[in-house]
Amino acid sequence: MEFLQGERELPCTAWGMPTYNVKGWKGPCYLITNGHYQTYREMHQATDWEYYRTKQDVRCRDCKLHSGFEGTVALDFGKNLKDSWRMVRHYVA
Numbered sequence: 001m002e003f004l005q006g007e008r009e010l011p012c013t014a015w016g017m018p019t020y021n022v023k024g025w026k027g028p029c030y031l032i033t034n035g036h037y038q039t040y041r042e043m044h045q046a047t048d049w050e051y052y053r054t055k056q057d058v059r060c061r062d063c064k065l066h067s068g069f070e071g072t073v074a075l076d077f078g079k080n081l082k083d084s085w086r087m088v089r090h091y092v093a
Helices: 038-047 049-053 066-076 083-093
Strands: 019-021 024-029 032-037
Touching: 024 038, 024 049, 032 038
Parallel strands: none
Antiparallel strands: 019 024, 024 032
């Protein structure tokens, strides 16, 4: 909730929910189509993930889309005991 309310910043994990469609692997996220790739490896290697992770692309600056940030939260779970406890408490309640 702190993230959605603008009280906390999180880096984007755009690669956390890749999209595949009839044209192939779509990158970097399902809202931004910079291209389609035949293989996941090709898409992953052709994309500057740090550029999107740090919201340097103007299309990312105000993004709060779940697909980019749920992966961040999942990867960070357990790194901060206070945050982890708050999340567990939220979902158990």
